[in-house]
Amino acid sequence: MDISIITKNKEQLKYHLLMKKTMFVVIIMTIALSVRAQISTCSWHDGYWGEWKSHTTRYTYSSPSFEYDIYGNYSGFIIYKKGDHPSEYIFKFEIDSYSTPDKKTIKYHKKNNLWYEYSGTVEYYVTEKYPTIYAILKAFEFPYFNCNSGSYENPCVKRTARATIKIAPYKKRPQCYNIYFDNIGVGIDMEKTYFKQ
Numbered sequence: 001m002d003i004s005i006i007t008k009n010k011e012q013l014k015y016h017l018l019m020k021k022t023m024f025v026v027i028i029m030t031i032a033l034s035v036r037a038q039i040s041t042c043s044w045h046d047g048y049w050g051e052w053k054s055h056t057t058r059y060t061y062s063s064p065s066f067e068y069d070i071y072g073n074y075s076g077f078i079i080y081k082k083g084d085h086p087s088e089y090i091f092k093f094e095i096d097s098y099s100t101p102d103k104k105t106i107k108y109h110k111k112n113n114l115w116y117e118y119s120g121t122v123e124y125y126v127t128e129k130y131p132t133i134y135a136i137l138k139a140f141e142f143p144y145f146n147c148n149s150g151s152y153e154n155p156c157v158k159r160t161a162r163a164t165i166k167i168a169p170y171k172k173r174p175q176c177y178n179i180y181f182d183n184i185g186v187g188i189d190m191e192k193t194y195f196k197q
Helices: 003-034 103-112 133-140
Strands: 037-045 053-057 060-062 067-073 076-081 089-095 116-127 156-167 176-181 184-189
Touching (some): 133 184
Antiparallel strands (some): 037 053, 053 060, 067 076, 116 156, 176 184
């Protein structure tokens, strides 16, 4: 057999393997770049839950005029304007003493449709035009202001309130939070968004 044919076949084989690896990397990168986080929000006031609003952006929460990033973990997180520092959040909640339930508890809650209930705190901002969280939810359906970046109405005041935080039953990780404070409620459904544990 001619040695040039063997060399040529080896080169073609190397080329095909390289192309397969390249295609694999391109496909993985395309999938990774197209992954979108999604959350939905709603508000509760005057005894009724509003409609869920779905927000799809790259790991962000999107309001009508801004995009927001989410940072935290399952015991609490902050929502802040995309491009701002996390300390410039518009909404924050934290469960006082959260611990991940064991498998037996998770199974029991899921089977009986029992929500987990915790105490905690929330932080949000009000302005002269919208002096209460109720006024903000009526106008925007979600906490909206942040006093740190200077891009909102001023003067602006941070409010802290005690909250009852309910988490819907789940299989793998918390997904839906109903957070009640100051005679209103905020619902946040993490949908396909999750935190590293």
